[in-house]
Amino acid sequence: MKRLRNFFQKDSCQSADVARERLKVMISQDRMQRNQPDFLPRLQRELVEVIRRYTQSEQDEIQVSYHSLPQRSQIELNVSWPRNLP
């Protein structure tokens, strides 16, 4: 009986595959954060605050992304906001 159950469960529940995929996502996030400067979260928060004062953007309309290039670091700022059509 147990064998029969295992046979049917095999495709739906391969926990090692789940582990591998979850780890890949986690570790790529960890690695990205590892290289970021410590001040980045604060800078990000302050930038968002200042921008929203002018544009009334929603939180998700302001994106700050960090890039680490061989010689220098870079942040990219993407802001959008709804236009008040006349």
Added chain:
Amino acid sequence: MAKVVVVTSGKGGVGKTTSCASIGTALAMQGHRTVLIDFDVGLRNLDLVMGCERRVVYDLINVTTGEAKLSQALIKDKRLDGLFMLPASQTRDKDALTYEGVGDVIDALKEEFDFIICDSPAGIERGAVMAMYYADEAIVVSNPEVSSVRDSDRIIGLLDSKTRRAEQGESVKAHLLITRYDPERVEHSDMMSVQDIEEILAIPVVGVIPESPAVLRASNQGIPVVHDSDSDAGQAYSDTVARFLGEELPMRFTELERKGLFSRMFGGRR
């Protein structure tokens, strides 16, 4: 030229100390003068696994502070010539270790030994960074389990940034040692395979140690499992060290053994 090797993992309980004891023992068996240093201040255990706990008089901190000479603190292995260990302090607080002090001890040991193996404490705090700081190479111990693999990746990040070699623009050569591997569970897709872990961590595998009753039996007795040359784990550690020294050997104990009817009926587990 003496080589400093750190055995590290991030996560606790994955087999750093067990591995350290067997790797050091196997190096000494091959005729390399080897010293093991326990960096786990307050949680000293390497002496217990090596079976020399009753002979500890002085420790690493006593040496760095000048309370004892290095020669007084080194404990000679009772089974092998050319194998010594330097215990951690069980009582002192862990801030008593300084980078300068440890650097002086390692420089002095380099005069006498071929390999200096540093047994790191768990975690990513000062103690773990101290253990890896002077390393030329690292053995990263990982279990085939998500939290252990993730922590190993953190440790690899520290090896790339917080070591003396990293500060000098060089790199610490990292080797992956997978412990508690169970081919049967891998076969059933309930455990990540060697290939999965190697791909995620992106460092070469130096050895795979199977889950084995011989490991606990060995630590119970204070005899590094590599002495048990009949056991799968003992042989896997010998292979690991041979690979570490540059030999090319195929991995053993990573595939499920197809048991015949006969051994299923009569073959017990070793």
